[in-house]
Amino acid sequence: MSIAVNPPPSLRSFPISRSPITRSPRVTMVLRSSPPAALPILTKLQNDCATPLPLLRNIADAMAVEMRAGLAVDGGSDLKMILSYVDFLPTGNERGLFYALDLGGTNFRVLRTQLGGRDERVIATEFEQVSIPQDLMCGTSEELFDFIASALAKFVKKEGGKFILPNGRSRETGFTFSFPVKQTSIDSGILIKWTKGFSVSGTPGKDIVVCLNEAMGRQGLDMRVSALVNDTVATLAGARYWDNDVMVAVILGTGTNACYVESVEAIPKLQGHKSSSGKTIINTEWGAFSNGLPLTEYDREMDAESINPGEQLFEKTISGMYLGEIVRRVLVRMAETGSLFGKHIPEKLQTPFALGTPNISSMQQDTSEDLEAVGSILYEVTGVDSNLDVRKMVVEVCDTIAKRGGRLAGAGIVGILQKMEQDSKGVVFGKRMVVAMDGGLYEHYPQYKRYLKEAVAEILGPELSSHVVIEHSKDGSGIGAALLAATNSIFEH
Numbered sequence: 334m335s336i337a338v339n340p341p342p343s344l345r346s347f348p349i350s351r352s353p354i355t356r357s358p359r360v361t362m363v364l365r366s367s368p369p370a371a372l373p374i375l376t377k378l379q380n381d382c383a384t385p386l387p388l389l390r391n392i393a394d395a396m397a398v399e400m401r402a403g404l405a406v407d408g409g410s411d412l413k414m415i416l417s418y419v420d421f422l423p424t425g426n427e428r429g430l431f432y433a434l435d436l437g438g439t440n441f442r443v444l445r446t447q448l449g450g451r452d453e454r455v456i457a458t459e460f461e462q463v464s465i466p467q468d469l470m471c472g473t474s475e476e477l478f479d480f481i482a483s484a485l486a487k488f489v490k491k492e493g494g495k496f497i498l499p500n501g502r503s504r505e506t507g508f509t510f511s512f513p514v515k516q517t518s519i520d521s522g523i524l525i526k527w528t529k530g531f532s533v534s535g536t537p538g539k540d541i542v543v544c545l546n547e548a549m550g551r552q553g554l555d556m557r558v559s560a561l562v563n564d565t566v567a568t569l570a571g572a573r574y575w576d577n578d579v580m581v582a583v584i585l586g587t588g589t590n591a592c593y594v595e596s597v598e599a600i601p602k603l604q605g606h607k608s609s610s611g612k613t614i615i616n617t618e619w620g621a622f623s624n625g626l627p628l629t630e631y632d633r634e635m636d637a638e639s640i641n642p643g644e645q646l647f648e649k650t651i652s653g654m655y656l657g658e659i660v661r662r663v664l665v666r667m668a669e670t671g672s673l674f675g676k677h678i679p680e681k682l683q684t685p686f687a688l689g690t691p692n693i694s695s696m697q698q699d700t701s702e703d704l705e706a707v708g709s710i711l712y713e714v715t716g717v718d719s720n721l722d723v724r725k726m727v728v729e730v731c732d733t734i735a736k737r738g739g740r741l742a743g744a745g746i747v748g749i750l751q752k753m754e755q756d757s758k759g760v761v762f763g764k765r766m767v768v769a770m771d772g773g774l775y776e777h778y779p780q781y782k783r784y785l786k787e788a789v790a791e792i793l794g795p796e797l798s799s800h801v802v803i804e805h806s807k808d809g810s811g812i813g814a815a816l817l818a819a820t821n822s823i824f825e826h
């Protein structure tokens with residue numbers, strides 16, 4: 334087979350993505366021979382998803398503007414900019430046995446940790462993780478909280494070994510709740526709305542600590558919630574325990590969000606709440622951001638058919654619950670009008686969320702000559718065989734959606750850093766600044782992570798980006814919540 338060195342005019346103008354398998358001219362050859370009707374669909378997708386530097390700068394600037402608006406007055410912005418009431422971060426002196434509950438968009442975890450103070454730090458930690466049953470995501474509030482409380486009760490029963498509850502103390506837990514909650518104190522908060530795949534009836538508007546306490550009461554479990562935190566806030570606390578330069582935490586998992594350390598005097602809407610440290614953590618709830626996003630017809634259709642239409646547009650463009658679904662929708666279009674899979678449209682491919690982000694991530698890790706992993710994933714999802722042309726086309730679509738997501742996430746991070754820099758009058762960028770990252774999407778999708786980091790470096794430039802460290806803080810939200818439970822323990826003082 335001759336290798337095309339100079340692609341035909343039809344291909345010259347269209348940007349080939351930079352993922353590993355598309356570097357060789359072979360792809361040009363293959364794409365040229367792909368189903369001709371599918372190519373214009375890919376070209377249009379890549380144009381509509383393009384994130385050139387000026388667009389990323391606008392996103393970063395808009396994020397900073399929306400942050401200020403959300404801090405000025407409640408409802409002032411798409412970004413809720415929620416006060417966390419976390420005014421003190423773990424010092425390393427925390428001691429004792431503490432629990433953590435972590436309810437995310439896909440998984441639920443229970444964790445306990447035995448803390449030994451500054452010398453011993455974390456003596457022991459153990460946790461159990463379960464996937465959240467789909468029916469509980471759309472059941473009743475009592476069913477969900479009973480599920481959580483019974484899992485915790487079972488876990489407490491297995492307590493032993495290095496985990497010792499000091500005499501005279503009752504068990505305390507941190508509660509990481511990965512949904513938008515209007516905190517009313519460090520250990521109370523009202524659920525604003527469900528996001529991701531949750532639509533549990535009866536919970537929005539309720540204090541979720543009260544819901545949990547009632548459920549623990551039904552289990553006969555004597556446990557006090559001493560800190561209610563968002564998973565970004567817990568991640569920041571967990572990362573800060575080991576590194577004092579951590580100032581921002583970002584979750585890219587099923588959903589997405591970011592929090593950061595803010596000065597109290599930069600929060601006009603802060604009425605009455607005093608923080609003797611002069612600092613507090615703000616949960617931005619940035620998933621609701623929507624300014625200037627490069628959205629496609631596929632995004633709009635997915636949003637219209639979602640359980641929260643018109644909401645969480647940034648989250649729907651960059652986070653794990655949605656990337657695979659967007660790719661699926663593109664492939665359906667390519668099958669319908671681009672005869673991607675020949676004459677018929679695979680029945681299975683038409684099921685919403687049949688293609689998950691783990692699938693598209695796995696396809697992009699396939700560096701084999703004939704992409705057999707891509708072929709088997711496509712067969713599993715569509716039920717039809719695919720030739721090499723089709724597989725390369727599919728990987729191009731995956732890379733386009735992952736690239737847009739990663740680069741927009743990077744722009745969001747720069748927006749937060751820019752806001753902090755503007756307020757600090759040059760302190761932020763003048764020194765080492767750590768952004769703690771977590772979430773299954775960030776952890777398990779190498780190309781996405783690379784696109785994110787490249788975008789931060791591109792927007793900030795070499796000088797400023799040399800001070801910014803973007804590091805993975807694995808499962809920080811679990812230990813972080815336990816640490817905040819310790820920091821806010823009623824027995825500590």
Ligand SMILES: Nc1ncnc2c1ncn2[C@@H]1O[C@H](COP(=O)(O)OP(=O)(O)O)[C@@H](O)[C@H]1O
Nearest residue numbers: 437438439440586587653691694772773774777
């Ligand atoms: N191998 C993978 N590649 C890309 N994304 C993944 C992979 N595995 C999981 N994910 C994404 O991570 C999400 C789970 O994130 P995680 O942080 O573990 O849980 P939660 O969202 O419940 O906090 C999944 O919904 C999925 O979108």
Ligand SMILES: O=P(O)(O)OC[C@H]1O[C@@H](O)[C@H](O)[C@@H](O)[C@@H]1O
Nearest residue numbers: 437438511512528586587588590
């Ligand atoms: O850890 P997850 O499930 O990916 O959640 C990340 C974010 O998901 C968003 O939908 C929530 O509004 C945030 O509060 C949360 O932090």
